[in-house]
Amino acid sequence: MxxxxxxxxxxxxxxxxxxxxxxxxxxxxxxxxxxxxVDPYMFADRWRALYQPAMEACRTGARDYVPLxxxxxxxxxxxxxxxxxxRDGHETVDRKAFARLWEQxxxxxxxxxxxxxxKAKYILAPISNGSIALMTRLSRHAGLPWxxxxxxxxxxxYKPTPRTYLAAAEALQLDPSQxxxxxxxxxxxHAARAVGMRTIFVPRPTEYGSEQTTxxxxxxDWDLVATDFNNxxxxxxx
Amino acid sequence: MxxxxxxxxxxxxxxxxxxxxxxxxxxxxxxxxxxxxVDPYMFADRWRALYQPAMEACRTGARDYVPLxxxxxxxxxxxxxxxxxxRDGHETVDRKAFARLWEQxxxxxxxxxxxxxxKAKYILAPISNGSIALMTRLSRHAGLPWxxxxxxxxxxxYKPTPRTYLAAAEALQLDPSQxxxxxxxxxxxHAARAVGMRTIFVPRPTEYGSEQTTxxxxxxDWDLVATDFNNxxxxxxx
Numbered sequence: 001m002x003x004x005x006x007x008x009x010x011x012x013x014x015x016x017x018x019x020x021x022x023x024x025x026x027x028x029x030x031x032x033x034x035x036x037x038v039d040p041y042m043f044a045d046r047w048r049a050l051y052q053p054a055m056e057a058c059r060t061g062a063r064d065y066v067p068l069x070x071x072x073x074x075x076x077x078x079x080x081x082x083x084x085x086x087r088d089g090h091e092t093v094d095r096k097a098f099a100r101l102w103e104q105x106x107x108x109x110x111x112x113x114x115x116x117x118x119k120a121k122y123i124l125a126p127i128s129n130g131s132i133a134l135m136t137r138l139s140r141h142a143g144l145p146w147x148x149x150x151x152x153x154x155x156x157x158y159k160p161t162p163r164t165y166l167a168a169a170e171a172l173q174l175d176p177s178q179x180x181x182x183x184x185x186x187x188x189x190h191a192a193r194a195v196g197m198r199t200i201f202v203p204r205p206t207e208y209g210s211e212q213t214t215x216x217x218x219x220x221d222w223d224l225v226a227t228d229f230n231n232x233x234x235x236x237x238x
Numbered sequence: 239m240x241x242x243x244x245x246x247x248x249x250x251x252x253x254x255x256x257x258x259x260x261x262x263x264x265x266x267x268x269x270x271x272x273x274x275x276v277d278p279y280m281f282a283d284r285w286r287a288l289y290q291p292a293m294e295a296c297r298t299g300a301r302d303y304v305p306l307x308x309x310x311x312x313x314x315x316x317x318x319x320x321x322x323x324x325r326d327g328h329e330t331v332d333r334k335a336f337a338r339l340w341e342q343x344x345x346x347x348x349x350x351x352x353x354x355x356x357k358a359k360y361i362l363a364p365i366s367n368g369s370i371a372l373m374t375r376l377s378r379h380a381g382l383p384w385x386x387x388x389x390x391x392x393x394x395x396y397k398p399t400p401r402t403y404l405a406a407a408e409a410l411q412l413d414p415s416q417x418x419x420x421x422x423x424x425x426x427x428h429a430a431r432a433v434g435m436r437t438i439f440v441p442r443p444t445e446y447g448s449e450q451t452t453x454x455x456x457x458x459d460w461d462l463v464a465t466d467f468n469n470x471x472x473x474x475x476x
Contacts, residue, residue, distance in 0.1 A: 131411070147377060172374060
């Protein structure tokens with residue numbers, strides 16, 4: 001890991017606890033929508049479940065790149081529709097504002113302090129599917145001391161398309177081998193390794209709640225495995 | 239100015255004092271090159287004088303976009319050549335490392351504190367001709383608390399091309415009218431206003447030394463004129 005200059009971070013799940021944050025905000029929104037019997041955690045899970053299929057059209061080129069903010073709003077319309085709400089929405093509910101809650105997620109407790117330690121030694125940037133706009137506002141909300149915002153907007157496609165990782169390294173004028181991806185998802189790390197990046201796994205075993213069955217542990221010989229961001233900072237002598 | 243969400247900053251001259259910084263570092267470099275009789279401030283001025291012509295080919299499309307880092311290195315070769323040094327360089331001098339001194343410029347004294355005050359209320363980002371790589375490293379060196387790095391790399395052309403300002407607003411998913419450009423150069427502000435941005439002039443009357451004759455004062459009815467970044471923070475109630 002000696003030649004690493006920058007750490008790129010997956011954000012949703014790795015840096016922020018999207019599920020609890022969305023569920024917390026969903027409760028009053030669901031009541032306003034007349035869906036008070038819907039469990040807000042199930043609501044968060046079903047919203048997130050639409051995430052991969054929504055990006056797939058942009059990955060294949062079937063659809064021109066649109067930022068994740070737009071996909072989040074469309075996914076919300078689909079989700080509410082599946083609960084029987086009309087597509088044109090309730091006048092009393094501001095769906096657009098609610099879809100922007102992805103800008104207001106809470107970080108895992110170890111994140112702000114761990115990132116500050118890491119920042120002393122490494123360039124820090126998200127390599128996320130979130131847009132520059134979303135990541136910028138989320139960083140301000142969650143206190144994430146990034147040095148730059150990289151990710152989907154630069155490559156105009158979504159992870160795990162190789163171009164997204166490569167565009168991030170290129171933007172920093174670094175060889176992929178000088179960048180390590182930090183992620184809680186084994187598939188993200190596989191894609192990063194395929195383009196020559198170094199790989200750091202930090203498990204988030206409750207990202208999907210206490211019943212989570214995936215990504216509980218490292219599934220390959222990643223360059224480093226850390227228990228959280230403070231542990232990572234210690235392992236990297238920050 | 240009430241609807242402003244983000245402040246975009248010109249960097250070279252407005253945020254950092256490139257001339258003194260380059261001159262300071264140039265002195266030992268010039269000695270190493272056998273050019274000890276060359277005045278380092280004159281050297282800095284002549285390097286910077288090559289800046290606008292170097293970008294022009296990328297603006298017109300005669301040349302594909304290349305990042306400013308590459309132009310700085312080419313400009314240095316041209317400059318040393320004009321002093322009689324062979325183009326292939328001296329083996330004892332690391333020209334590439336010296337060209338990267340643009341990543342290590344010092345901010346004007348009011349900048350770090352002023353930016354921290356402004357950050358409490360506004361999204362802050364450079365809208366500079368510097369690349370993401372250059373701006374990222376410069377920010378770490380100079381302690382600039384940007385929320386995102388915008389500018390030439392996003393538009394793949396250089397200011398004052400309208401696309402560079404527009405790409406910055408678009409990356410934040412803001413209308414240009416929700417962004418104010420902060421600059422010490424009247425021509426930069428003219429270009430920003432032409433695409434619908436708000437405009438803030440902060441004079442830097444010694445950017446080009448004590449004999450400076452340009453941009454000493456506001457040359458139009460900019461939305462705001464401030465004496466420095468702390469004065470700007472106060473004017474914006476930060």
